[in-house]
Amino acid sequence: MSALLRIEGLNVSVGRGGPRLLRDVSLSVAAGETHGLVGESGAGKSMIGKAIAGVLPRGIAVRSGRILFDGQDLTALPRRARRRLVGERIAIIPQDPLTALNPCRRIGGQITDRLVHILGWDAGRARARAAELLDEVAIREPGRVMQAYPHEVSGGMRQRVLIAAAFAAEPALIIADEPTTALDVTVQRQVLRLIGELQARHGTALLFVTHDMGVVAKLCRSLSVLYAGKVVDQGPAARIFGPDPHPYARALIAATPRYDRPEESLMPVPEAVIAALDAEVAAADRDWTDG
Protein backbone atom coordinates (compact mmCIF):
# COMPACT_ATOMS: atom_id res chain seq x y z
CA MET A 1 0.00 0.00 0.00
CA SER A 2 1.42 3.35 -0.93
CA ALA A 3 1.53 5.96 1.77
CA LEU A 4 -0.13 9.34 1.44
CA LEU A 5 2.71 10.94 3.35
CA ARG A 6 6.17 9.48 3.48
CA ILE A 7 9.05 11.24 5.19
CA GLU A 8 12.48 9.85 4.42
CA GLY A 9 15.63 10.71 6.36
CA LEU A 10 14.53 14.23 7.18
CA ASN A 11 17.15 16.47 8.74
CA VAL A 12 16.32 19.95 9.90
CA SER A 13 18.84 22.29 11.47
CA VAL A 14 19.38 25.83 12.61
CA GLY A 15 21.57 27.42 9.95
CA ARG A 16 24.10 25.42 7.99
CA GLY A 17 26.12 23.21 10.30
CA GLY A 18 24.11 24.42 13.29
CA PRO A 19 22.37 22.18 15.81
CA ARG A 20 20.07 19.57 14.33
CA LEU A 21 16.43 19.76 15.39
CA LEU A 22 15.26 16.71 13.46
CA ARG A 23 17.62 13.78 13.05
CA ASP A 24 16.98 11.39 10.17
CA VAL A 25 13.25 11.27 10.74
CA SER A 26 11.36 8.74 8.64
CA LEU A 27 7.70 7.93 8.91
CA SER A 28 4.70 7.23 6.75
CA VAL A 29 0.99 7.80 7.04
CA ALA A 30 -1.52 6.00 4.82
CA ALA A 31 -4.66 7.69 3.52
CA GLY A 32 -7.31 7.86 6.23
CA GLU A 33 -4.89 6.68 8.93
CA THR A 34 -4.06 8.39 12.24
CA HIS A 35 -0.42 8.57 13.25
CA GLY A 36 0.67 10.01 16.58
CA LEU A 37 3.82 12.02 17.24
CA VAL A 38 4.69 11.98 20.93
CA GLY A 39 7.55 13.21 23.03
CA GLU A 40 8.44 15.73 25.69
CA SER A 41 8.79 19.43 25.01
CA GLY A 42 11.65 20.16 22.66
CA ALA A 43 11.57 16.67 21.12
CA GLY A 44 10.76 18.10 17.70
CA LYS A 45 7.20 16.87 17.32
CA SER A 46 5.80 20.20 16.18
CA MET A 47 8.85 20.75 13.98
CA ILE A 48 7.84 17.77 11.83
CA GLY A 49 4.43 19.32 11.19
CA LYS A 50 6.02 22.66 10.37
CA ALA A 51 8.47 21.05 7.97
CA ILE A 52 5.63 19.31 6.13
CA ALA A 53 3.57 22.48 5.88
CA GLY A 54 6.64 24.48 4.86
CA VAL A 55 6.31 26.94 7.71
CA LEU A 56 9.60 26.38 9.54
CA PRO A 57 10.68 29.43 11.55
CA ARG A 58 13.20 31.78 9.96
CA GLY A 59 16.74 30.41 10.01
CA ILE A 60 15.59 26.83 10.41
CA ALA A 61 15.61 24.74 7.26
CA VAL A 62 15.46 21.24 5.83
CA ARG A 63 19.06 20.11 5.18
CA SER A 64 18.41 16.71 3.67
CA GLY A 65 15.75 14.10 3.23
CA ARG A 66 12.45 14.02 1.39
CA ILE A 67 8.86 14.74 2.29
CA LEU A 68 6.78 12.78 -0.20
CA PHE A 69 3.15 13.76 -0.30
CA ASP A 70 1.07 11.72 -2.71
CA GLY A 71 4.28 10.85 -4.51
CA GLN A 72 5.57 14.41 -4.89
CA ASP A 73 8.61 15.58 -2.95
CA LEU A 74 7.47 18.76 -1.20
CA THR A 75 11.04 19.84 -0.51
CA ALA A 76 11.86 19.79 -4.24
CA LEU A 77 8.80 21.73 -5.41
CA PRO A 78 9.10 25.40 -6.34
CA ARG A 79 7.73 27.61 -3.57
CA ARG A 80 4.52 28.64 -5.30
CA ALA A 81 3.63 25.14 -6.39
CA ARG A 82 4.30 23.87 -2.90
CA ARG A 83 2.15 26.51 -1.28
CA ARG A 84 -0.63 25.71 -3.65
CA LEU A 85 -0.43 21.97 -3.02
CA VAL A 86 -0.21 22.38 0.74
CA GLY A 87 -3.03 24.92 0.74
CA GLU A 88 -5.31 22.62 -1.19
CA ARG A 89 -4.57 19.30 0.39
CA ILE A 90 -3.05 19.76 3.84
CA ALA A 91 -4.61 21.57 6.78
CA ILE A 92 -3.43 22.36 10.28
CA ILE A 93 -5.33 22.41 13.57
CA PRO A 94 -3.21 24.51 15.91
CA GLN A 95 -2.97 24.27 19.67
CA ASP A 96 -4.19 27.66 20.75
CA PRO A 97 -7.31 28.80 18.95
CA LEU A 98 -7.13 32.27 20.44
CA THR A 99 -3.82 33.09 18.79
CA ALA A 100 -4.69 31.25 15.59
CA LEU A 101 -7.85 33.27 15.01
CA ASN A 102 -7.74 36.94 14.14
CA PRO A 103 -9.45 38.75 17.03
CA CYS A 104 -10.63 41.60 14.79
CA ARG A 105 -12.47 39.50 12.24
CA ARG A 106 -15.70 37.60 12.44
CA ILE A 107 -15.41 33.81 12.60
CA GLY A 108 -17.25 33.13 9.35
CA GLY A 109 -14.72 34.92 7.19
CA GLN A 110 -11.87 33.10 8.82
CA ILE A 111 -13.33 29.76 7.82
CA THR A 112 -14.10 30.76 4.26
CA ASP A 113 -10.72 32.44 3.59
CA ARG A 114 -9.12 29.24 2.48
CA LEU A 115 -12.01 28.25 0.24
CA VAL A 116 -12.16 31.63 -1.45
CA HIS A 117 -8.48 32.48 -1.75
CA ILE A 118 -6.93 29.10 -2.39
CA LEU A 119 -9.68 27.07 -3.99
CA GLY A 120 -11.26 30.03 -5.75
CA TRP A 121 -14.82 29.39 -4.60
CA ASP A 122 -17.29 32.24 -4.79
CA ALA A 123 -18.21 33.84 -1.47
CA GLY A 124 -21.80 32.53 -1.34
CA ARG A 125 -20.81 28.92 -1.85
CA ALA A 126 -17.99 29.25 0.68
CA ARG A 127 -20.37 30.68 3.30
CA ALA A 128 -22.84 27.87 2.75
CA ARG A 129 -20.06 25.34 3.14
CA ALA A 130 -18.80 27.03 6.33
CA ALA A 131 -22.27 26.91 7.86
CA GLU A 132 -22.56 23.24 6.91
CA LEU A 133 -19.20 22.49 8.58
CA LEU A 134 -20.03 24.35 11.76
CA ASP A 135 -23.13 22.23 11.87
CA GLU A 136 -20.96 19.13 11.44
CA VAL A 137 -18.77 20.09 14.38
CA ALA A 138 -21.92 20.25 16.51
CA ILE A 139 -22.22 24.00 16.77
CA ARG A 140 -25.90 24.65 17.29
CA GLU A 141 -26.32 28.08 15.75
CA PRO A 142 -23.86 28.23 12.86
CA GLY A 143 -25.29 31.53 11.63
CA ARG A 144 -24.75 33.28 14.93
CA VAL A 145 -21.27 31.85 15.45
CA MET A 146 -20.17 32.94 11.97
CA GLN A 147 -21.18 36.48 12.85
CA ALA A 148 -19.37 36.35 16.21
CA TYR A 149 -15.83 37.46 17.01
CA PRO A 150 -13.46 34.86 18.48
CA HIS A 151 -13.60 36.34 22.01
CA GLU A 152 -17.37 35.98 22.06
CA VAL A 153 -17.33 32.18 22.07
CA SER A 154 -15.89 29.64 24.53
CA GLY A 155 -12.52 27.89 24.22
CA GLY A 156 -14.08 24.58 23.20
CA MET A 157 -16.19 26.37 20.60
CA ARG A 158 -13.13 28.16 19.15
CA GLN A 159 -11.32 24.86 18.85
CA ARG A 160 -14.33 23.44 16.96
CA VAL A 161 -14.26 26.43 14.65
CA LEU A 162 -10.64 25.63 13.79
CA ILE A 163 -11.53 22.01 13.22
CA ALA A 164 -14.30 23.10 10.88
CA ALA A 165 -11.85 25.37 9.07
CA ALA A 166 -9.36 22.52 8.74
CA PHE A 167 -11.89 20.14 7.23
CA ALA A 168 -13.50 22.83 5.04
CA ALA A 169 -11.49 22.19 1.90
CA GLU A 170 -11.61 18.38 2.28
CA PRO A 171 -7.84 18.06 2.76
CA ALA A 172 -6.19 14.66 2.37
CA LEU A 173 -4.01 15.25 5.44
CA ILE A 174 -4.58 17.17 8.65
CA ILE A 175 -1.74 18.01 11.00
CA ALA A 176 -3.17 18.51 14.49
CA ASP A 177 -0.66 20.13 16.82
CA GLU A 178 -1.75 19.53 20.44
CA PRO A 179 -5.30 20.58 19.52
CA THR A 180 -6.79 19.65 22.89
CA THR A 181 -4.03 20.50 25.35
CA ALA A 182 -5.67 23.71 26.54
CA LEU A 183 -9.11 22.16 26.96
CA ASP A 184 -10.88 20.63 29.95
CA VAL A 185 -10.96 16.83 29.93
CA THR A 186 -14.64 16.53 29.14
CA VAL A 187 -14.34 19.04 26.30
CA GLN A 188 -11.15 17.33 25.14
CA ARG A 189 -13.04 14.09 24.78
CA GLN A 190 -15.81 15.74 22.76
CA VAL A 191 -13.26 17.40 20.49
CA LEU A 192 -11.27 14.19 19.97
CA ARG A 193 -14.48 12.31 19.20
CA LEU A 194 -15.43 14.98 16.72
CA ILE A 195 -12.06 14.83 14.97
CA GLY A 196 -12.38 11.04 14.81
CA GLU A 197 -15.88 11.17 13.32
CA LEU A 198 -15.02 13.79 10.72
CA GLN A 199 -11.88 11.93 9.81
CA ALA A 200 -13.76 8.69 9.27
CA ARG A 201 -16.47 10.42 7.26
CA HIS A 202 -14.07 12.32 5.01
CA GLY A 203 -11.31 9.70 4.83
CA THR A 204 -8.74 12.19 6.00
CA ALA A 205 -5.29 11.14 7.21
CA LEU A 206 -4.29 12.64 10.53
CA LEU A 207 -0.88 13.40 11.98
CA PHE A 208 -1.56 14.01 15.65
CA VAL A 209 1.07 15.79 17.73
CA THR A 210 0.72 15.42 21.50
CA HIS A 211 2.70 15.05 24.71
CA ASP A 212 -0.14 13.07 26.30
CA MET A 213 0.45 9.31 26.22
CA GLY A 214 -3.20 8.78 27.14
CA VAL A 215 -4.54 10.76 24.20
CA VAL A 216 -2.25 9.04 21.71
CA ALA A 217 -3.21 5.61 23.06
CA LYS A 218 -6.89 6.32 22.53
CA LEU A 219 -6.64 8.01 19.17
CA CYS A 220 -3.80 6.51 17.13
CA ARG A 221 -3.28 3.08 15.63
CA SER A 222 0.40 3.81 15.10
CA LEU A 223 2.83 6.32 16.50
CA SER A 224 6.38 7.65 16.55
CA VAL A 225 8.07 8.44 19.85
CA LEU A 226 10.57 11.27 19.58
CA TYR A 227 13.53 12.27 21.66
CA ALA A 228 15.81 15.14 20.70
CA GLY A 229 14.47 15.18 17.15
CA LYS A 230 15.08 11.48 16.66
CA VAL A 231 12.49 8.76 16.26
CA VAL A 232 13.34 6.29 19.03
CA ASP A 233 10.33 4.04 18.65
CA GLN A 234 7.81 3.66 15.87
CA GLY A 235 5.04 1.20 15.21
CA PRO A 236 1.57 0.07 16.18
CA ALA A 237 0.11 1.41 19.43
CA ALA A 238 -0.77 -2.16 20.37
CA ARG A 239 2.94 -3.00 20.59
CA ILE A 240 4.24 0.23 22.10
CA PHE A 241 1.55 0.38 24.78
CA GLY A 242 1.68 -3.38 25.07
CA PRO A 243 4.41 -5.97 25.21
CA ASP A 244 7.40 -4.44 23.55
CA PRO A 245 8.02 -0.69 23.80
CA HIS A 246 11.40 1.00 23.53
CA PRO A 247 12.70 1.69 27.07
CA TYR A 248 12.06 5.43 26.63
CA ALA A 249 8.47 4.86 25.48
CA ARG A 250 7.98 2.48 28.39
CA ALA A 251 9.36 5.16 30.74
CA LEU A 252 7.02 7.85 29.40
CA ILE A 253 4.05 5.55 29.94
CA ALA A 254 5.25 4.71 33.47
CA ALA A 255 5.61 8.42 34.28
CA THR A 256 1.96 9.08 33.41
CA PRO A 257 -0.17 9.04 36.56
CA ARG A 258 -3.32 6.96 36.33
CA TYR A 259 -6.25 7.08 38.68
CA ASP A 260 -6.90 3.38 38.33
CA ARG A 261 -3.50 2.38 39.73
CA PRO A 262 -2.79 4.70 42.65
CA GLU A 263 -0.53 2.20 44.40
CA GLU A 264 1.78 1.74 41.45
CA SER A 265 4.87 3.85 41.91
CA LEU A 266 5.17 6.79 39.59
CA MET A 267 8.57 6.72 37.92
CA PRO A 268 10.23 9.69 36.23
CA VAL A 269 12.19 8.66 33.12
CA PRO A 270 15.29 6.94 34.59
CA GLU A 271 18.59 8.72 34.10
CA ALA A 272 20.10 5.59 32.56
CA VAL A 273 17.48 5.70 29.79
CA ILE A 274 18.23 9.37 29.10
CA ALA A 275 21.99 8.72 29.13
CA ALA A 276 21.59 5.91 26.60
CA LEU A 277 19.49 8.14 24.34
CA ASP A 278 21.95 11.02 24.61
CA ALA A 279 24.79 8.69 23.66
CA GLU A 280 22.81 7.48 20.64
CA VAL A 281 22.10 11.03 19.58
CA ALA A 282 25.76 12.05 19.98
CA ALA A 283 26.90 9.05 17.93
CA ALA A 284 24.40 9.89 15.18
CA ASP A 285 25.63 13.48 15.14
CA ARG A 286 29.25 12.42 14.71
CA ASP A 287 28.32 10.48 11.59
CA TRP A 288 26.22 13.25 10.16
CA THR A 289 27.76 15.67 7.77
CA ASP A 290 25.85 18.65 6.61
CA GLY A 291 25.53 18.18 2.85
Added chain:
Amino acid sequence: MAEPLIEARDLRLALPDLNARPLFGAAPRVEILKGLSFDVARGRVLGIVGESGSGKSTLGRCLVRLLEPTGGTLRFDGDDITHADTRALKRHRRDLQMIFQDPMSSLNPRHSVLRLVEAPMRLYGVANAEDRAREVLERVQLGGAFARRYPHQLSGGQRQRVGIARALALSPRFILADEIVSGLDVSTQAQIIRLLERLVDEMDLTLAFISHDLSVIRRLCHEVIVLRAGEIVEAGPTAEVFAAPKHPYTAELKAAIPLPDPDAGWLSQP
Protein backbone atom coordinates in the same frame (compact mmCIF):
# COMPACT_ATOMS: atom_id res chain seq x y z
CA MET B 1 -11.09 13.87 66.92
CA ALA B 2 -8.81 16.86 66.48
CA GLU B 3 -10.26 20.09 65.26
CA PRO B 4 -9.66 20.68 61.54
CA LEU B 5 -7.03 23.24 60.56
CA ILE B 6 -9.38 24.95 58.14
CA GLU B 7 -13.13 24.98 58.45
CA ALA B 8 -15.28 26.47 55.73
CA ARG B 9 -19.01 26.83 56.34
CA ASP B 10 -21.38 28.04 53.64
CA LEU B 11 -18.51 29.97 52.10
CA ARG B 12 -19.66 32.45 49.47
CA LEU B 13 -18.01 34.87 47.16
CA ALA B 14 -19.75 37.27 44.83
CA LEU B 15 -17.91 39.70 42.59
CA PRO B 16 -19.16 42.46 40.31
CA ASP B 17 -19.70 41.13 36.80
CA LEU B 18 -17.73 43.65 34.80
CA ASN B 19 -18.88 42.19 31.48
CA ALA B 20 -22.45 43.03 32.33
CA ARG B 21 -21.76 46.48 33.73
CA PRO B 22 -24.25 49.08 32.57
CA LEU B 23 -22.95 52.40 31.33
CA PHE B 24 -23.97 54.06 34.59
CA GLY B 25 -24.44 52.50 37.99
CA ALA B 26 -23.01 49.46 39.67
CA ALA B 27 -22.29 46.20 37.92
CA PRO B 28 -24.56 43.31 38.88
CA ARG B 29 -22.94 40.78 41.18
CA VAL B 30 -22.21 37.28 40.06
CA GLU B 31 -21.84 34.53 42.61
CA ILE B 32 -18.66 32.53 42.05
CA LEU B 33 -18.66 30.38 45.20
CA LYS B 34 -22.15 29.31 46.17
CA GLY B 35 -22.04 28.20 49.78
CA LEU B 36 -19.21 25.70 50.20
CA SER B 37 -18.78 23.72 53.40
CA PHE B 38 -15.77 21.49 54.03
CA ASP B 39 -12.80 20.93 56.32
CA VAL B 40 -9.09 20.61 55.75
CA ALA B 41 -7.83 18.24 58.45
CA ARG B 42 -4.38 18.68 59.96
CA GLY B 43 -1.64 16.75 58.21
CA ARG B 44 -3.92 15.84 55.31
CA VAL B 45 -3.97 16.71 51.65
CA LEU B 46 -7.25 17.98 50.28
CA GLY B 47 -7.74 17.81 46.53
CA ILE B 48 -9.87 20.45 44.85
CA VAL B 49 -10.85 19.34 41.37
CA GLY B 50 -13.00 20.91 38.72
CA GLU B 51 -12.95 22.25 35.20
CA SER B 52 -12.10 25.77 34.15
CA GLY B 53 -14.58 28.25 35.53
CA SER B 54 -15.64 25.95 38.36
CA GLY B 55 -14.21 28.36 40.93
CA LYS B 56 -11.36 26.18 42.19
CA SER B 57 -8.66 28.86 42.01
CA THR B 58 -11.03 31.43 43.51
CA LEU B 59 -11.73 29.06 46.36
CA GLY B 60 -7.98 28.60 46.86
CA ARG B 61 -7.49 32.34 47.04
CA CYS B 62 -10.20 32.58 49.68
CA LEU B 63 -8.53 29.83 51.75
CA VAL B 64 -5.28 31.81 52.00
CA ARG B 65 -7.35 34.99 52.32
CA LEU B 66 -6.06 36.73 49.25
CA LEU B 67 -9.76 37.22 48.60
CA GLU B 68 -12.34 38.10 51.22
CA PRO B 69 -15.41 35.87 51.20
CA THR B 70 -18.69 37.73 50.95
CA GLY B 71 -20.63 35.22 53.00
CA GLY B 72 -20.30 32.26 55.33
CA THR B 73 -17.39 31.66 57.68
CA LEU B 74 -13.81 30.58 57.26
CA ARG B 75 -11.89 29.44 60.31
CA PHE B 76 -8.17 28.87 60.45
CA ASP B 77 -6.96 27.02 63.52
CA GLY B 78 -10.14 27.98 65.35
CA ASP B 79 -9.88 31.69 64.50
CA ASP B 80 -12.59 33.27 62.38
CA ILE B 81 -10.63 34.87 59.53
CA THR B 82 -13.58 35.36 57.17
CA HIS B 83 -13.39 39.14 57.31
CA ALA B 84 -10.12 39.60 59.20
CA ASP B 85 -8.38 42.81 58.11
CA THR B 86 -4.75 43.12 57.13
CA ARG B 87 -3.62 43.63 60.72
CA ALA B 88 -5.59 40.71 62.09
CA LEU B 89 -4.37 38.50 59.27
CA LYS B 90 -0.77 39.43 59.83
CA ARG B 91 -0.18 36.82 62.47
CA HIS B 92 -1.56 34.13 60.18
CA ARG B 93 0.10 35.22 56.98
CA ARG B 94 3.30 33.27 57.43
CA ASP B 95 1.26 30.17 58.16
CA LEU B 96 -0.67 30.41 54.89
CA GLN B 97 1.67 29.89 51.97
CA MET B 98 1.12 29.33 48.30
CA ILE B 99 2.82 27.51 45.43
CA PHE B 100 1.91 28.92 42.04
CA GLN B 101 1.31 27.29 38.69
CA ASP B 102 3.89 29.20 36.69
CA PRO B 103 7.10 29.68 38.63
CA MET B 104 8.62 31.73 35.83
CA SER B 105 6.12 34.50 36.42
CA SER B 106 6.16 34.24 40.21
CA LEU B 107 9.96 34.27 40.67
CA ASN B 108 11.86 37.53 40.31
CA PRO B 109 14.23 36.93 37.37
CA ARG B 110 16.90 39.19 38.89
CA HIS B 111 17.20 37.27 42.15
CA SER B 112 19.30 34.19 42.72
CA VAL B 113 17.67 30.99 43.93
CA LEU B 114 19.13 31.52 47.40
CA ARG B 115 17.82 35.05 47.63
CA LEU B 116 14.40 33.96 46.39
CA VAL B 117 14.10 31.34 49.09
CA GLU B 118 15.53 33.63 51.79
CA ALA B 119 13.17 36.48 50.93
CA PRO B 120 10.11 35.35 52.90
CA MET B 121 12.29 34.60 55.93
CA ARG B 122 14.00 38.00 55.82
CA LEU B 123 10.56 39.57 55.70
CA TYR B 124 9.68 37.86 58.96
CA GLY B 125 13.12 38.41 60.51
CA VAL B 126 13.88 34.69 60.78
CA ALA B 127 17.38 34.14 62.24
CA ASN B 128 19.92 32.24 60.12
CA ALA B 129 17.82 32.72 57.01
CA GLU B 130 20.65 31.65 54.73
CA ASP B 131 21.31 28.37 56.51
CA ARG B 132 17.65 27.64 56.66
CA ALA B 133 17.26 28.44 52.93
CA ARG B 134 20.06 26.03 52.06
CA GLU B 135 18.44 23.38 54.19
CA VAL B 136 15.07 23.81 52.46
CA LEU B 137 16.73 23.77 49.04
CA GLU B 138 18.41 20.52 50.04
CA ARG B 139 14.99 19.11 50.86
CA VAL B 140 13.69 19.86 47.38
CA GLN B 141 16.87 18.39 45.87
CA LEU B 142 18.36 21.69 44.76
CA GLY B 143 21.40 21.67 47.02
CA GLY B 144 24.89 22.96 46.28
CA ALA B 145 25.51 25.14 43.27
CA PHE B 146 21.81 25.70 42.52
CA ALA B 147 21.69 28.39 45.21
CA ARG B 148 23.68 30.77 43.02
CA ARG B 149 21.66 30.26 39.85
CA TYR B 150 18.95 32.48 38.45
CA PRO B 151 15.45 31.39 37.36
CA HIS B 152 16.28 31.45 33.64
CA GLN B 153 19.14 29.01 34.23
CA LEU B 154 16.76 26.40 35.60
CA SER B 155 14.49 23.89 33.92
CA GLY B 156 10.73 24.05 34.48
CA GLY B 157 10.87 21.32 37.12
CA GLN B 158 13.75 22.99 38.97
CA ARG B 159 11.89 26.30 38.99
CA GLN B 160 8.88 24.58 40.46
CA ARG B 161 11.14 23.16 43.18
CA VAL B 162 12.22 26.72 44.00
CA GLY B 163 8.54 27.65 44.29
CA ILE B 164 8.04 24.73 46.68
CA ALA B 165 11.15 25.65 48.70
CA ARG B 166 9.90 29.22 49.05
CA ALA B 167 6.57 28.03 50.36
CA LEU B 168 8.26 25.64 52.80
CA ALA B 169 10.80 28.18 54.06
CA LEU B 170 8.59 29.59 56.79
CA SER B 171 7.37 26.17 57.92
CA PRO B 172 3.78 27.24 57.28
CA ARG B 173 0.88 25.33 58.73
CA PHE B 174 -1.03 25.36 55.48
CA ILE B 175 0.08 25.37 51.85
CA LEU B 176 -2.09 25.99 48.82
CA ALA B 177 -0.78 24.43 45.61
CA ASP B 178 -2.64 25.69 42.55
CA GLU B 179 -2.14 23.57 39.41
CA ILE B 180 1.56 23.25 40.19
CA VAL B 181 2.29 20.31 37.90
CA SER B 182 0.08 21.05 34.93
CA GLY B 183 2.63 22.91 32.83
CA LEU B 184 5.32 20.27 33.18
CA ASP B 185 6.48 17.42 30.97
CA VAL B 186 5.28 14.04 32.15
CA SER B 187 8.65 12.92 33.53
CA THR B 188 9.18 16.20 35.39
CA GLN B 189 5.62 16.01 36.65
CA ALA B 190 6.33 12.55 38.04
CA GLN B 191 9.40 13.92 39.87
CA ILE B 192 7.47 16.80 41.43
CA ILE B 193 4.61 14.53 42.46
CA ARG B 194 7.06 12.14 44.12
CA LEU B 195 8.78 15.04 45.85
CA LEU B 196 5.46 16.30 47.18
CA GLU B 197 4.47 12.83 48.36
CA ARG B 198 7.74 12.61 50.29
CA LEU B 199 7.48 16.11 51.76
CA VAL B 200 3.91 15.51 52.90
CA ASP B 201 5.08 12.37 54.71
CA GLU B 202 8.27 13.77 56.18
CA MET B 203 7.08 17.22 57.17
CA ASP B 204 3.50 16.44 58.04
CA LEU B 205 2.23 19.17 55.73
CA THR B 206 -1.36 20.26 55.43
CA LEU B 207 -2.04 20.97 51.80
CA ALA B 208 -4.84 21.98 49.50
CA PHE B 209 -3.99 20.75 46.04
CA ILE B 210 -5.92 22.28 43.17
CA SER B 211 -5.87 20.40 39.89
CA HIS B 212 -7.95 19.59 36.88
CA ASP B 213 -6.17 16.23 36.60
CA LEU B 214 -8.00 13.49 38.46
CA SER B 215 -5.14 11.03 38.09
CA VAL B 216 -2.80 13.40 39.94
CA ILE B 217 -5.45 14.06 42.60
CA ARG B 218 -5.96 10.34 43.11
CA ARG B 219 -2.26 9.87 43.85
CA LEU B 220 -1.67 12.80 46.12
CA CYS B 221 -4.82 13.62 48.03
CA HIS B 222 -6.45 11.98 51.02
CA GLU B 223 -9.75 13.77 50.57
CA VAL B 224 -11.23 15.42 47.53
CA ILE B 225 -13.96 17.91 46.74
CA VAL B 226 -15.35 18.09 43.22
CA LEU B 227 -16.44 21.57 42.19
CA ARG B 228 -18.77 22.53 39.41
CA ALA B 229 -20.00 26.06 38.78
CA GLY B 230 -19.11 27.17 42.30
CA GLU B 231 -20.78 24.29 44.09
CA ILE B 232 -19.44 21.11 45.66
CA VAL B 233 -21.08 18.25 43.80
CA GLU B 234 -19.21 15.52 45.64
CA ALA B 235 -16.80 15.24 48.57
CA GLY B 236 -15.15 12.45 50.48
CA PRO B 237 -12.08 10.28 50.86
CA THR B 238 -10.34 10.13 47.48
CA ALA B 239 -10.30 6.34 47.30
CA GLU B 240 -14.05 6.14 47.88
CA VAL B 241 -14.95 8.91 45.48
CA PHE B 242 -12.94 7.20 42.76
CA ALA B 243 -14.15 3.70 43.48
CA ALA B 244 -17.81 4.71 43.34
CA PRO B 245 -18.55 8.27 42.24
CA LYS B 246 -21.95 9.28 43.57
CA HIS B 247 -22.50 12.27 41.34
CA PRO B 248 -22.80 11.81 37.55
CA TYR B 249 -20.46 14.76 37.02
CA THR B 250 -17.67 13.04 38.92
CA ALA B 251 -18.24 9.90 36.87
CA GLU B 252 -18.15 11.95 33.69
CA LEU B 253 -14.87 13.61 34.69
CA LYS B 254 -13.38 10.23 35.47
CA ALA B 255 -14.55 8.67 32.21
CA ALA B 256 -13.09 11.56 30.23
CA ILE B 257 -9.51 10.85 31.32
CA PRO B 258 -7.61 9.04 28.60
CA LEU B 259 -5.57 6.32 30.31
CA PRO B 260 -2.51 5.19 28.40
CA ASP B 261 -4.05 1.95 27.11
CA PRO B 262 -4.99 1.55 23.45
CA ASP B 263 -8.76 1.42 23.29
CA ALA B 264 -10.51 2.48 20.14
CA GLY B 265 -13.89 2.20 21.88
CA TRP B 266 -13.08 4.99 24.36
CA LEU B 267 -13.84 7.74 21.87
CA SER B 268 -17.26 6.45 20.98
CA GLN B 269 -18.41 5.72 24.54
CA PRO B 270 -21.20 8.06 25.65
